[in-house]
Amino acid sequence: MEAKDPAETARLHGLDISHVHALHALLSERSVTGAAQRLGRTQPTLSAALARLRRHFSDELLTRAGNHYQLTPFAEQLRPLAALAVSAVERVFAAEAEFDPATSERVFSIVSSDYGISVVGAALVARLQQRAPGTCVRFEPVTPESLSRNPDFYRTLDGVLMPHGYIDLPRQIDLYHDRWVCVVAADNPLVGDRLTMQDLNTLSWVTTFHDPLGRAPAWRQMELLGVTPRVCGIVDSFLAMPQLARAGQCIALVQNRLVAPIADSLGVRVLECPFDAVPLVEAFWWHPMYDGDSGHRWFRETLREVAREVAHST
Structure with a gap:
């Protein structure tokens, strides 16, 4: 079989690398205007790229819903592939045969x-x-x-910089140890000097991540011990949790290294968990390809x- 001309293959039926970047930006921003700003191009250029991509895939990719755009089901499938393709291209051209920290721009x-x-x-x-x-x-x-x-x-x-218990990649190095603690408002009248298991069931909770898989292992451990937390707030920020717990007279489960240095300035008390919380081991995880x-x-x-x-x- 005759080998394909690499130049012909690269053209991808009239598409080129710029269309890969455009596709990624359009699917990420869900907007021609946003994609243009992200790439530093004009709106007409991105509109033309979207039209070309729609013809290529025989799919609208972006459809109007009121005053904004949403992805088609096919575009939702393409989004992670486009991100992977852009990352691969960037890494190919940023690769260095020998890494020199003094001169690298990685x-x-x-x-x-x-x-x-x-x-x-x-x-x-x-x-x-x-x-x-x-x-x-x-x-x-x-x-x-x-x-x-x-x-x-x-x-x-x-x-990925994340504690054990969330993901499991073949490669990781442990970085440091920490422990889970509870925080409440410094003037919370419902909590004494020590927390009890009853307190955990009585108080309202602030937590991170709506998806249970994103919850802390100590949180899942607490549920296994019979605690049914009544959640009043969910925020994807550990730093915000003590402030929300203080304002709402709630309780939050956070990392000691995060909250201990700033507890007084935030107006919260740091209390030990009333159960033997699983230790926290922060690690760096990576794919074996590196x-x-x-x-x-x-x-x-x-x-x-x-x-x-x-x-x-x-």
Whole structure:
């Protein structure tokens, strides 16, 4: 069989790499205007790209619903594939045969909650500035997709900063230990000096992530012990939880390293859990495809070093 001309293959029936970026932006922003702003192009250019993509896929991709657009079912299927394709293209052209921290301009991408960023983020950025001033670390939020355990997703980023119990990738390094504690308003009249299991059933709760898979292992442990938390607020931010707990006279389960340094300024009390909460071990997880990547290896060793220093300083 005659081999295909690589140039012909790259054209993809009239499409090129710019259409891959356009597709990703359109499906992410769900808007021609937003996609144009994201890519730094004009709206007519993105409108033309959308028309070309619609013809190629024989699907509308974006359909109007009131004053906004929504993805078609087919576009929903394409969205993670487009993200993977853009990431792959960017990584191909950003690849370095030998990583030199002094000259590299690599962007390292990490999925992390605000807890992970709060504990090691500042120290990590400072260390990169010292040793690899041309590099950058991009922190991306935790999403249902990042908890899906889909191996294709983890190919699109350098790793995930998350405790054990949420995901399970073949590669990980443990960074530091922490413990789960409860916080209530400093002046909450319903709580004494110590929490009881009855308190956990009586008080209203603030928690993170609507999806039960995103809940803390200690939360799931609490439910197994017979506690049925009455949730009054859900927020995808650990930093916001103490403030919501204070304002609503509620209770929240948070990490000690996050809340202990700022408890007084937030007007909350930090109390021990009335059950033997499972320990928290923060780790960095990555896909095995990065095992031989010299830049990735340098980055994760730098992260391990920073985390060790942070753990010993507190």
